[in-house]
Structures are given as structure tokens and as C-alpha cells.
Amino acid sequence: MNDLNTLHVFLALMQTCSTTRAAQKLGRSQSYVSKVLAQLREELDDPLFVRSAEGLTPTSYAVSVEPKLRAALEQVNQALEPEEFNPKFIDKITLHIVEPYLITIGKDIIDAIRKECDAVIDIRQWNALSETMIQQEVVDIGIHLLSNKAQTLHQKPLFRGCAYFEGNKNGDYIKYVISGVNEFVNRYEMIDPAIEPKIYTDNHILTTQLMDQHYTLRYAPDRKQSFEHDLDLTVAIITKASRRQSEKIQWLTKLLVPIIETFEGY
Known part of the structure; x- marks a missing residue:
């Protein structure tokens, strides 16, 4: 596991328990994730994940090495991060927005992001999986109505x-x-x-x-x-609670709020 890309794939699989969701989180194809998983199994001489009714279940070996690898990756990321946050270094931004807002302010959101960075922008209509995808960090921010949600989600009412x-x-x-x-x-x-x-x-x-x-x-x-x-x-910005203080989420929230406030209705 001497390639950082393979490390990202392994940790994404541990988090999502699915090659499809891991690919979505990484912005890669499912075939790429499957190929990397096959390489890891051969290099480490362990299946790492076995299929079950719930998806991919990690082996005891995978569970044992995951926290060490995650800590190592965090140290590498900290070492490589610029001293000050700069949106130009963002690779991808994913937003799920309730349809009336997506239709009326979606273009303004894309224009505002593009002025700040060249990241891949994945902006989609809110769906039944959006909350789960925010929790799995596949989606950065959601725009939806304030409602009872899991404690792992943070809602900023507007x-x-x-x-x-x-x-x-x-x-x-x-x-x-x-x-x-x-x-x-x-x-x-x-x-x-x-x-x-x-x-x-x-x-x-x-x-x-x-x-x-x-x-x-x-x-x-x-x-x-x-x-x-x-x-x-009440409309709200929805993020994963543990990420809401991250620089990326703070930057996105600051960018989105004035645009959302221009919404006049549908």
C-alpha cells in the first residue's frame, strides 16, 4: 500500500462498505475502485472485505489496520496542506439541492463557485439518499427544508x-x-x-x-x-455535523447563504 491513491480507496471502502459509493465519494469509476481493491488483496494477502447482505463487510485485519492508516493519511494531508485555506486547491464540490431551489438558483451557485475555483462541480436534485450521502461525506452540503434529522447532521436555518x-x-x-x-x-x-x-x-x-x-x-x-x-x-443548509467547522464547508456556506437569500419562491 505504497500509493496514497490506494490508501484513499481502502478508507473510502471502510466508510461506505460499497464499491459504488466509494467510487462516488472519490469521484472515480467503480471499475477503478474494484481494480485497486483486487491489487490490495493480493499485496496484503487478505480479502479485506467479504460480501454480505449489508454490502461489503471488512475482515478483522482490515478493521485492525484502518485506524492506523487513517491517522497516517491525516498526518500526510496536514503536511501537504497550505498554511492558509485556498478554494483553488479544492478538487470537487458536491451539492444536493431541493428542486425549486436547484432550478431557480442553481446557475448562480455554479457561477459563484467557478469564480473561486476550478473544482469539479456535482450539483444534483435532493433525493432519498441525500442525507446518507452527506453523512458518508459523498455530498458536501445539502439545501432542504428544516426537519427532524439524525444528530450526525447539522442544520443551519435561514x-x-x-x-x-x-x-x-x-x-x-x-x-x-x-x-x-x-x-x-x-x-x-x-x-x-x-x-x-x-x-x-x-x-x-x-x-x-x-x-x-x-x-x-x-x-x-x-x-x-x-x-x-x-x-x-424553513429552508436550511445541511452538512455533516463533524464537518461543519471545516474550512471547505465554512467557505461553501459563506458563499451559498447570500445566493439562497435571493430566492423569491416557486
């Missing part, structure tokens, strides 16, 4: 929002489904229990195109605290 109906109320009600927000919650019932959705979609563009004939529930920041319909919707 502003509260209000809800209002938009469109043609003589048409069908459209339930615009947003991942992690309202798949199993009908917030429109809190305003008008008589509403029965006739159209369901998770596409923001399609929903907007249908507003001439139909209607839906929209969301906007309520900076004047004059709620039309208070549904307790």
Missing part, C-alpha cells in the same frame, strides 16, 4: 416561508411532489381539507406550464413575517 395557491382554481388541483418534503404529507389539507388532487407530478416545469388551466400550492420566503398560510417551512 428563513421561514409561507404557502399560497397559484393558478386557475376552476381547474384540477396539482400536487407538486418534492423529494423529502411532501411525498407523505398533504400540506394543502391544512389550508383546505376539501381539496382532492387530480394531477400528481414531481416536475416543476410541467407544473408551471399547467397553471393556466389548473392550480397548486406554492412556497415563498416570508421575510416580512406576514404569513398567508403558515406551514412551518
Whole structure:
């Protein structure tokens, strides 16, 4: 294990227990991770990981050497780090953003990052795996609504929002489904229990195109605290708790907050 790249692969596998997730974390292909794992098994004369129902389970040998190798890598990284943080040294930035925000401010976020560095930017819609990927450090930062989450996640609330109906109320009600927000919650019932959705979609563009004939529930920041319909919707920046003080996360948060605050609603 005389190549630092192989060390990164081993530690990523220990953290994710999956060649697919390890590849995502490292920004490499799954075939590359599998190839490195095969080399490590041959060099160390140990399988290192065995397949199980939960994924890849480390062997006792892998468990025993992991803390020593992690400590060694941290010392190497500290030795190589510049004395002052510089975003130009960042290789990759990964963000998962709830769809309305991704659509309206995604370009501004990319433009702002690109002014600071040439890192690979992986910016995607929030999905069912986003929280797990933040915990596994595959995703740096998420932008989503404040809610009950694991203690391993830190949420920085930004502003509260209000809800209002938009469109043609003589048409069908459209339930615009947003991942992690309202798949199993009908917030429109809190305003008008008589509403029965006739159209369901998770596409923001399609929903907007249908507003001439139909209607839906929209969301906007309520900076004047004059709620039309208070549904307790607060947007938050979400990070892994143990990383929130890191220079990369602090820099990203400082960059993102003023952009998020320009959001006018959807």
C-alpha cells in the first residue's frame, strides 16, 4: 500500500462498505475502485472485505489496520496542506439541492463557485439518499427544508416561508411532489381539507406550464413575517455535523447563504 491513491480507496471502502459509493465519494469509476481493491488483496494477502447482505463487510485485519492508516493519511494531508485555506486547491464540490431551489438558483451557485475555483462541480436534485450521502461525506452540503434529522447532521436555518395557491382554481388541483418534503404529507389539507388532487407530478416545469388551466400550492420566503398560510417551512443548509467547522464547508456556506437569500419562491 505504497500509493496514497490506494490508501484513499481502502478508507473510502471502510466508510461506505460499497464499491459504488466509494467510487462516488472519490469521484472515480467503480471499475477503478474494484481494480485497486483486487491489487490490495493480493499485496496484503487478505480479502479485506467479504460480501454480505449489508454490502461489503471488512475482515478483522482490515478493521485492525484502518485506524492506523487513517491517522497516517491525516498526518500526510496536514503536511501537504497550505498554511492558509485556498478554494483553488479544492478538487470537487458536491451539492444536493431541493428542486425549486436547484432550478431557480442553481446557475448562480455554479457561477459563484467557478469564480473561486476550478473544482469539479456535482450539483444534483435532493433525493432519498441525500442525507446518507452527506453523512458518508459523498455530498458536501445539502439545501432542504428544516426537519427532524439524525444528530450526525447539522442544520443551519435561514428563513421561514409561507404557502399560497397559484393558478386557475376552476381547474384540477396539482400536487407538486418534492423529494423529502411532501411525498407523505398533504400540506394543502391544512389550508383546505376539501381539496382532492387530480394531477400528481414531481416536475416543476410541467407544473408551471399547467397553471393556466389548473392550480397548486406554492412556497415563498416570508421575510416580512406576514404569513398567508403558515406551514412551518424553513429552508436550511445541511452538512455533516463533524464537518461543519471545516474550512471547505465554512467557505461553501459563506458563499451559498447570500445566493439562497435571493430566492423569491416557486
